[in-house]
Amino acid sequence: MLTITQAFVVLIIFLLIVEFFKLQKARKQFPPGPAPLPLLGNLVHLKFQFHRDLLMELAKTHGNIYTLWFGWAPVIILNGYQAVKDGMTTHPEDVSGRMVSPFFRAMAKGKGIILASGRSWKQQRRFGIMTLRCLGMGKKGLEYRVQEEASHLVDVFVNLKGRPVDPSFPLFHSISNVICALVFGYHFSDEDKTFHELISATETLFRFAGSFVHQLYEIFPWLVCRLPGPHKKALSCYDVLSSFARKEIRRHVERGIPDEPQDFIDFYLAEMEKSKDGAKPKYDEDNLVYVINDLFLGGSETSSTTLYWGLLYMVVNPDIQEKVQKELDAVLGPSRLICYEDRRKLPYTNAVVHEIQRFSNIVFVGMPRMCVRDTTLLGFPVKKGTIIMPNIASVLYDPEQWETPRQFNPGHFLDKEGNFIPREAFLPFSAGHRVCLGEHLARTELFIFFANLLRAFTFRLPEGVTKINTEPIFGGTLQPHPYSVCAIPR
Structure with a gap:
């Protein structure tokens, strides 16, 4: 006769x-993909991490549109330029929803x-x-x-x-001050204690995003939310940003x-005043807090990280750095403002x-989309509510291409x-209705900051340093390993 323990084990195996x-x-209702396991889905196939190269490897076996399972949640992955472009732009309205996962x-x-969907997202984005x-x-x-912030960075x-110096903080400070001036109406000084707290909170959030514990939270939120761990710190860091926004x-x-x-x-605030008498106000303080957080996070982290990679690549490729400097000297000269x-x-x-931007590929997977109605995706019928994830790295x-x-x-x-030629497969800002709303600002910042820095300095490794790690650290964005450079005035 079976003991209680044996009976329990048999029951678990049966279930x-x-x-x-x-x-x-x-899974027969979705595009093909690796066979999922109970509870874990395809985490075993992903080696319990969300890695860009693994996603591209799976596409070699299962095609450029395939399905991964996270627990009981299917996610359709789009791989390669044609699949991502067609999937995001053929029926852009159909895939304009946002998957609001348990952690987010x-x-x-x-x-x-960023994390809104439906009518509210359209109103806030517009x-x-x-x-x-x-x-x-x-x-x-x-x-x-x-230009003002780029000039300040040169002075630093x-x-x-x-x-x-590790250029990470000076880059983040100068880039984020552009969006801070737009949102808050003022700049932060280098020594501002509050600003350092905001940077620390931002770094923690981006490190946590995409981590193993983050993935566990999304699959078993009812369990992980009750346990101590880095997810608690990440949520408290977001609260730091929200608290600052409310004070402002x-x-x-x-x-x-x-x-x-x-x-x-x-x-x-002026718009809130106009709409306060409506039955359901479109604009309220909570939405404003989260929009401020989106602008600060999106307007600081991505551009500063891209420039952080940029200086690393210039040190690793001094011949390219020299060609840039020769062009800047020949066309602009040493002093006039770069526009x-x-x-x-x-x-x-x-x-x-x-x-x-292409090579650093800092946002290697686009934020998950959700189908807002039944649609067709690259020939596959896809039901409303299905999660779509464009693999930007594969593009x-x-x-x-x-x-x-x-x-x-x-x-x-x-x-x-x-001559410069634009490329259709250059999609670092994603595509379709969810394309980055700060794309023009980011392009302006990257060009003006980079050109100002290379006109003023030659970047080299510190004396005695001969090697530098160019592999990324995986998180919410792909970060370089910390490094130091010497900015030698030209």
């Missing part, structure tokens, strides 16, 4: 077998822009784009802010007098809304900036005469 056959039946729901409550344009995005006014490196909102309210709004918070329009006269520099490293995808090669963006 797992039942779950296994249920999964096999369910706990973090942002489905509000703001207002965000309109307001950023009012504040100068795409115009000379905003470009002047970028000048004061170091060639001493070794209160400061603006106490000051009063000016007749001519000066920053994003002013514009939003975004100059990229047209600086094809090689422009190509290098684009190649930094930027697609061997059918790039001559040397795994090499840093500015020639990817140059023709035989040395």
